[in-house]
Amino acid sequence: MKEFLLLLKKGNKSALLAAIVNAVIAIIKGIGFSMTGNVALFAETMHSAADTANQLFVFSGSALSKKAPTDRFPNGFGRLVNLVLLGAVLIVGIMAYETIVEGIHHIIHPTHSSGLTITLVILAASTVLESFVLYKAMKEINHELGIQPTGFAVVTQAMANMGKAKPATKLVFLEDTVATLGGLLAMAAVIIAYFTPFHQAEGIASVIIGLLMFMVVGKVFLDNAAGVIGESDEEMEDKIGEMVMNDPDVKDIQALTVVKEGEDLHVELEIELDPSLTVAQADDIKDRLEEKIMQENGVTDVIIELDEDDGIQKWAEDHKKSDLIEK
Template sequence: MGEIFQLLKRGNKSAMLAAIINTIISIIKGVAYMYTGNVAMFAETMHSLGDAANQFFVFVGSALSKKAPTEKYPNGFGRLVNLVLLGAVLIVGIMAFETIVEGYHHVVHPTESSGFIINLLVLGVATLLETFVLFKAMKEILHEIEVEASGPSVFAKSFANLGRAKPATKLVFMEDLVATLGGLLAIIAVLIAHFTAFHRAEGLASMVIGVMMFFVVGKVFLDNAAGVIGQADEEMENKIGELVMADPDVKDIQGLTVIKEGEDLHVELEIEVDPKLTVAAADDIKDRLEEKIMAEKGVVDVTIEIDEEDEIMSWKNRSEPTTE
């Protein structure tokens, strides 16, 4: 039990914060929907409820993925977070389907909802809270990739570096981005329905919110399916390749692979050295490189093979443009 609590302390904090806030938001929205019968409020209730459950599972998965390797599972539990996220998106998918169906029914059979002021207040407060969580997720992305930013630049830099974020943080970011946009859309729909008597606006808003939720489902599914299979991290391969080639005793790199498993990186490296070097000298090179590579953020293990120089340059930085 003590080990579980220690692991939970290392879980993704953005996911836990988002889960707590979305639970509160879903309860408030649910009560408002029961009182007013507003279909846009129903869509937002389902959205927040799905997000809360999703983000709680993300928090647990990100924590358990940090469990140390065991004799039975020598490769560790890094991919567990990807598996949890694949399961979590099913929840969002179900909520998205229900949201679209309810919205469709309201478009076909529009009805007038009550509690205009209540709807606006609840949606306004909820959207502000979602914006706060979104901003925290943006800050978390920049913290993970060690990028400094403040003020408006946080928004631009977090969007630009979203692909480098950890799977759990990326999911929180995407869900709360859609939640914030969905809240604004619901507010607009409530205003239109109230002042123009176009009550179908609320149903249309519900359907659009459901479609946005399905977009998150698709994006997260594809990203984490790749993580479960084992995805190469080309950016880190280039970085480690430059680090290795900077060593004066390394003549070439025959092979370099960096596999991402959840938040962990596994490095496999094959280098060429001067064939005249002694075994002891080659071993020193290996130890030196292993120490440098292990110092890189996210790297959990390194496998290095050494071969003699063949005088044919094999290594080429993948970020460099290819020439015919």
């Protein structure tokens, strides 16, 4: 039990904050829907409930993935966060389906909702809270990447680097982006349905919110399926490769792979050295490179193999071919 509580302290803070805020929002929206019968408010209630459950899964998975390797699982639990997220998106998918079905029903059989003021107050307050959580997720993305922008640059930098964020933080960012947009859309639909004869607006908003939820499901599923299989990080491979090749004692790189396992990066490197070096000298080079690579963000372990220089520049040639293919 003590170990479990210690692991929870290492869980993704953005996911925990998002889960707490969304739980409060879901309860408020649910009460509002029971009082008004507003379909757009129902869609937002389902959305917030799905986000709450999802982000609790995310928090738990990110915490448990920090568990140290055991004899039974010597490679650790890094990919557990990917597995948990694959399960979590099923919840969002079910909620999205229910939201779309209810929206279609309201489009076919439109009704006039009551309680304009209370509906707008609830949606406005919820949207403000969602945008707060979204901003915190943006700051977390920047923090994970070691950058500290100020002002509006927090938003632009987070959006530009979202793909590099940890799986849990990325999910919170995507969900709360959709939640914020969904809140604004729902408010617009409520106003249109109340002041015009176009009562189907709420149903249309519900369908759009459900489709946006499905977009998050698709994105998160594809990202984490790749993580479960073991996806390489090409950008980090290039960065580490350049760092290693700049070392004066390294003649060439035979092989380099950087594999993502959840939030961790595992590096395997095979380098060529001058065959005249002593074992002690080669070992010092290996230790120096391990220390440098371990300083990179997200790298948790490094395996380096040594080989003698064969006089053929494999790394430079391979990268020259890759650049030509990209061009």
